[in-house]
Amino acid sequence: MKFYNKNHETLNLQRYKCNYCGKTFQTDFRSVVKDNANITNELKDHIVTQFQEAHA
Numbered sequence: 001m002k003f004y005n006k007n008h009e010t011l012n013l014q015r016y017k018c019n020y021c022g023k024t025f026q027t028d029f030r031s032v033v034k035d036n037a038n039i040t041n042e043l044k045d046h047i048v049t050q051f052q053e054a055h056a
Contacts, residue, residue: 013026033040039047 011029013029015024015026017024031041037044
């Protein structure tokens with residue numbers, strides 16, 4: 001995953017299992033990165049802003 005002002009980082013998602021029902025789930029990163037994306041929302045916004053400024 002690419003972060004703004006950082007290099008490429010590999011993230012490992014922690015999976016959890018409910019002791020009561022057995023359902024598994026993982027940490028929700030939707031506030032940081034959209035589903036199936038490999039760049040963060042912050043980096044995407046920065047790219048869009050730079051593009052708009054360059055073409056203004």
